[in-house]
Amino acid sequence: MTKHKPHFPATCLGVTRKAYIEAYPGLKNNPAYWRMFIYLLYPNGDDEFRWYLGHDTISYIVADYKVSATTFLNEFKNNVLPNFAWAEYSKGQARTITNSGLCELDYDIYQEDRIAKDRSDRVYFEDGSKWSYKKHSKIIKGLNELMIYEAAIAKHESQKIILDYHASLPTNIYTKMMEENKDRVLSVMGTIGDYAKPFYHIASEKTPRVYPVPGNINLTNIKKDIRKAVTYGCVEADLSSAHLAIIAMDWNVEELSLLLKNLKRQDMKVWQYFANELGVELTQAVKGTLKKGIYSLCYGSLIKNIINKMNIESNITKLGERFMKLDIIQIILKARRREMSKLKVVELDTYESPRTSQEIRSLLSCNAQAIEQDLISQVYIAAKDMKRCKILVYSYDGVTLLINDKRAKQQILSKLKKAVDDRAKILNVITTLEFEEVM
Numbered sequence: 001m002t003k004h005k006p007h008f009p010a011t012c013l014g015v016t017r018k019a020y021i022e023a024y025p026g027l028k029n030n031p032a033y034w035r036m037f038i039y040l041l042y043p044n045g046d047d048e049f050r051w052y053l054g055h056d057t058i059s060y061i062v063a064d065y066k067v068s069a070t071t072f073l074n075e076f077k078n079n080v081l082p083n084f085a086w087a088e089y090s091k092g093q094a095r096t097i098t099n100s101g102l103c104e105l106d107y108d109i110y111q112e113d114r115i116a117k118d119r120s121d122r123v124y125f126e127d128g129s130k131w132s133y134k135k136h137s138k139i140i141k142g143l144n145e146l147m148i149y150e151a152a153i154a155k156h157e158s159q160k161i162i163l164d165y166h167a168s169l170p171t172n173i174y175t176k177m178m179e180e181n182k183d184r185v186l187s188v189m190g191t192i193g194d195y196a197k198p199f200y201h202i203a204s205e206k207t208p209r210v211y212p213v214p215g216n217i218n219l220t221n222i223k224k225d226i227r228k229a230v231t232y233g234c235v236e237a238d239l240s241s242a243h244l245a246i247i248a249m250d251w252n253v254e255e256l257s258l259l260l261k262n263l264k265r266q267d268m269k270v271w272q273y274f275a276n277e278l279g280v281e282l283t284q285a286v287k288g289t290l291k292k293g294i295y296s297l298c299y300g301s302l303i304k305n306i307i308n309k310m311n312i313e314s315n316i317t318k319l320g321e322r323f324m325k326l327d328i329i330q331i332i333l334k335a336r337r338r339e340m341s342k343l344k345v346v347e348l349d350t351y352e353s354p355r356t357s358q359e360i361r362s363l364l365s366c367n368a369q370a371i372e373q374d375l376i377s378q379v380y381i382a383a384k385d386m387k388r389c390k391i392l393v394y395s396y397d398g399v400t401l402l403i404n405d406k407r408a409k410q411q412i413l414s415k416l417k418k419a420v421d422d423r424a425k426i427l428n429v430i431t432t433l434e435f436e437e438v439m
Contacts (some may be wrong), residue, residue, distance in 0.1 A: 005018045007140065008195050010215070011131050014056065016113040016119040023106070026079035031126045032072070033080050035061040038125055039214075040084075041098045041110045042221070053095045056203045060214045069095070070410055077101070094172050112374055136194075140171060143199040143213065150201055156208040156370065158377035161209060162394055163200055165380045165422040173390060174219075177231065177402065184229040198393055208370040209396065219393045219400070220271040234438045235409075236285060237416065238373055238398030243271045243298040245424075245431040246371045251335040259328055278322055293323055297332060300340065300361030300366060341362065372397055375423055375431065382419035386412065401437070 019026060020037070027033050037245055058069040059190060070088065077084045084101030122131040144167050144186050151163035174196035198218040203211040212220040219227055239245075241260060248256040263273055275282035289310050296306045307320030314320075323329060343360045355363070379399055383389050389412045393400035401416075404408050420433040 009124045009126050011122050011194050012110075012113050013116060013119065014123045014128070015127060016109060017123055017128055020106070021108055022082050022228075028419065030075075032062045033076055034126045036072075036076050037080065038095075039323055040102055041107065053097060056211070059213045077274075079272065099437075102419055129414065140195075140197075146201060146213070147199060154202060155205070156372040156373070158370075159208065159210050161203060161377045161380045162373070163202075165384065165391060166198070166200055166394065169390065169392075173197075174392070177392075179233075181230055200394065207366050208373055210373075210394070220323075220395065227393075227400075228438050229249060230294045231402075231438050234392065235401040235403060235413070236398060236436045236438055237401055237413075237433050238436075239372065239420070239431045240434050242375075242397040242431055243294055243368060244270060244370055245429045246368045247298050247332065247335070249427065249429045250367060250371065251332075251339050252334060253335045255331045256328060256335075257430060264430065274323070277326055278319065280316060280319070286314055286316070289319070290323075293320070298334070298364070299328070300336065300357075301362045303333070336364075369396075371427065371429065373431065374427070375420055378419040378423045379416050379433070382416050388412065389416075 027037060039057075053069070053073075055069060059065045059067050060073060062072055073084075073086060081101030083099055084097075085099040086095060086097050088095055123129060124131060128157070145161045146166035151160045153166065154163065156161040173342050178196055195218055198220045199213045200210045201213045203209070212218065215239070221231060222230075237339065241263075243262055244256060248260060259273075260270070263270055271287045271290050272282050272332060275286060280286055292313065293306055293310045304325060307324060310320035310323060311318065324333075340357075340360050344354050373396075376394070376397065380391060383391055383401075386406040388403060388408055390402045390404075391399045392402050403412055405412075417433045417435075420431075424431050
């Protein structure tokens with residue numbers, strides 16, 4: 001795997017860069033300070049992961065995989081943003097930003113820059129040099145080459161399939177789509193105008209997942225309503241009840257498998273089932289809270305952390321406690337304890353110590369992610385030779401599809417669904433591919 005990966009030098013108007021330097025002179029001292037500053041300026045995604053500060057993100061910002069994240073963050077705080085704050089890793093919790101350190105005016109300046117129609121004074125944030133098409137093309141070429149290279153060394157077939165596919169997509173597919181939908185996304189055109197096409201990479205050898213290359217705004221990390229405005233007319237395809245279906249098989253939870261089969265027969269979404277059991281209305285906020293609760297449960301988060309997050313995010317009294325007391329959740333917890341106990345023991349005839357809780361949670365995640373990505377990769381295999389269908393965005397348990405032939409649309413979707421259904425049957429995972437028009 002490459003140690004120093006290409007990055008996205010973001011652009012702005014010269015007057016914007018000058019305004020930030022006047023407010024924060026320390027930005028001039030280190031290009032990495034600019035990259036960290038820009039990362040904080042990005043519009044938040046829809047989920048909590050936007051505020052994670054994992055080692056991959058920090059090493060990308062600093063351009064050094066061996067960087068001490070804490071040292072860099074302290075230097076950034078002392079030299080640039082005194083009010084910047086974060087919570088370090090703790091038991092069951094990742095490092096997260098708690099205060100960006102930016103003021104409202106900083107965001108206003110950035111937003112004004114993004115929607116400016118006259119971009120003749122366009123420069124690169126990091127060094128102030130003028131933007132050029134030649135330099136931009138070179139960056140795009142480097143990022144595509146990164147995907148091709150990592151596909152060649154990928155250990156998992158699903159990684160190779162996804163990386164190869166996205167490396168083959170021309171950028172004009174994205175720019176053309178944005179141009180067609182410019183009336184709907186006028187206020188954010190500049191926001192993702194530098195690099196509309198998402199680029200993916202193998203973030204770590206520990207996980208089978210491929211992730212978006214960090215450091216730029218693209219269709220993978222903007223708010224859902226903005227993404228839907230940009231991809232208006234496309235189709236979003238997602239695995240149904242993916243995490244629950246995977247652990248039902250992987251952890252051999254027969255009661256959960258039976259529940260998922262019954263819900264499928266009743267044509268009821270699992271989120272509606274949980275809302276009914278909890279006696280709450282299934283609003284978007286409740287659905288989001290339930291999704292994060294299930295995700296955290298499947299991936300080994302501490303119970304008290306899951307409860308606290310669910311209570312805070314839903315703003316419903318003791319929703320987390322009530323969720324944990326549900327019969328099916330108690331059954332899942334029992335299966336999770338069993339799995340974690342098995343994973344704690346390393347192979348015989350080795351001198352390794354028993355795995356730590358963090359290592360066990362990581363293994364739980366990796367096992368589920370491998371199955372999830374295996375299933376989604378079937379969409380790529382089926383779509384590979386389709387001229388009328390392109391996969392624009394990979395989002396772990398789903399993809400965004402651009403279908404150019406309305407008459408063949410249902411035929412295309414049926415073919416993609418069958419590819420996933422066939423693989424799910426082989427793996428004994430009770431899931432399918434569900435579709436939603438982006439409107």
